[in-house]
Amino acid sequence: MVSDVENIFYGVLQAILSNLLSLILASIAVIAFAYYVRDSLKIGSVDQKWVLVTGCDSGFGNLLAQQLDQQGFNVIATCMTEKGSADLKHVTSPRLKTVILNVTDSASIKNAEEFVRTEVGEQGLWGLVNNAGRSTPIGPTEWMHLDDFKKVLDVNLIGLIEVTLQFLPLVKKAQGRVINVASILGRLSLTGGGYCLSKWGVESFSDSLRRDMHHFGVKVSIIEPGFFKTAVTNLDLIEKDLRRLWNQLPAEVKDSYGEGYLEEYLKAQSFSMNILCSSDIAKVTRCMVHALTARHPRTRYSAGWDAKLFWIPLSYLPSFISDFTVGALLPLPKDN
Numbered sequence: 001m002v003s004d005v006e007n008i009f010y011g012v013l014q015a016i017l018s019n020l021l022s023l024i025l026a027s028i029a030v031i032a033f034a035y036y037v038r039d040s041l042k043i044g045s046v047d048q049k050w051v052l053v054t055g056c057d058s059g060f061g062n063l064l065a066q067q068l069d070q071q072g073f074n075v076i077a078t079c080m081t082e083k084g085s086a087d088l089k090h091v092t093s094p095r096l097k098t099v100i101l102n103v104t105d106s107a108s109i110k111n112a113e114e115f116v117r118t119e120v121g122e123q124g125l126w127g128l129v130n131n132a133g134r135s136t137p138i139g140p141t142e143w144m145h146l147d148d149f150k151k152v153l154d155v156n157l158i159g160l161i162e163v164t165l166q167f168l169p170l171v172k173k174a175q176g177r178v179i180n181v182a183s184i185l186g187r188l189s190l191t192g193g194g195y196c197l198s199k200w201g202v203e204s205f206s207d208s209l210r211r212d213m214h215h216f217g218v219k220v221s222i223i224e225p226g227f228f229k230t231a232v233t234n235l236d237l238i239e240k241d242l243r244r245l246w247n248q249l250p251a252e253v254k255d256s257y258g259e260g261y262l263e264e265y266l267k268a269q270s271f272s273m274n275i276l277c278s279s280d281i282a283k284v285t286r287c288m289v290h291a292l293t294a295r296h297p298r299t300r301y302s303a304g305w306d307a308k309l310f311w312i313p314l315s316y317l318p319s320f321i322s323d324f325t326v327g328a329l330l331p332l333p334k335d336n
């Protein structure tokens with residue numbers, strides 16, 4: 001009698017549990033599917049939309065400008081140089097316009113804004129892609145002067161803020177999007193100099209901007225690329241600048257690192273950069289295109305497997321783990 005009741009009890013329990021498990025699995029599948037569908041919804045009439053991309057001489061900006069042009073957007077690409085501008089025009093449709101822009105020069109930004117305002121008219125600006133950036137001087141903190149920090153911060157952070165402020169009214173008019181290129185170095189400081197600081201600043205500025213502009217229908221996305229082969233990771237430029245920094249160090253500081261330190265540093269850096277840097281920069285522009293064309297753009301896009309599986313997870317781990325990992329990438333100074 002007791003065992004019958006027990007059997008019924010366990011039978012019912014088992015039925016409930018197995019149904020519960022199916023229910024949970026089914027819910028996860030439905031949610032994942034709904035997310036996938038929501039994520040793949042697209043906006044329409046891109047031929048009625050204008051997008052401004054900064055830093056189009058090479059790298060991500062250059063490729064993005066070409067891809068958006070092919071998709072039918074009205075692209076305005078800013079370049080630093082006349083040559084960059086001419087080369088881009090050569091491989092794009094006549095619809096694509098270029099304008100010379102130096103993001104550290106307020107007059108140059110104002111000038112670009114006037115040009116864009118006339119171009120876009122009543123439509124406003126659908127997309128502002130803040131992509132322009134530089135990496136050098138980058139290296140050990142102790143080797144830097146204040147100006148070395150400023151050179152990078154002026155372009156990557158202050159320049160980006162000023163461009164955003166100037167163009168924001170046009171973006172607001174279109175209820176458009178701002179897409180800011182940060183980096184995994186905005187999550188994890190792998191090296192000294194202004195670059196990591198500037199990218200942390202871009203993360204923070206973008207978070208504030210997203211929350212502040214949400215009410216006006218303006219959406220803000222942050223792109224966090226891992227290591228890619230572009231002018232920013234160009235070893236010739238970085239090494240040349242590191243030699244400059246090393247050569248201006250007082251003898252006492254050089255001594256504390258040891259005579260062969262610079263060469264060891266350059267060797268370790270080029271070894272890891274050659275392993276890390278992917279030449280498939282389309283992984284990054286795919287994120288930018290999604291942020292511009294999806295009905296529901298994401299807040300953050302990490303681009304590259306190194307970013308997704310290594311750097312960003314590492315950034316969440318305790319400092320002693322990230323310190324150890326980052327330290328293992330570089331040689332030890334003599335005085336260690």
Ligand SMILES: *[C@@H]1O[C@H](CO)[C@@H](O)[C@H](O)[C@H]1NC(C)=O
Pocket residue numbers: 102103104105106
């Ligand atoms: C960009 O503008 C800054 C500030 O006006 C100026 O110092 C710098 O030389 C300019 N850069 C180029 C490449 O024109």
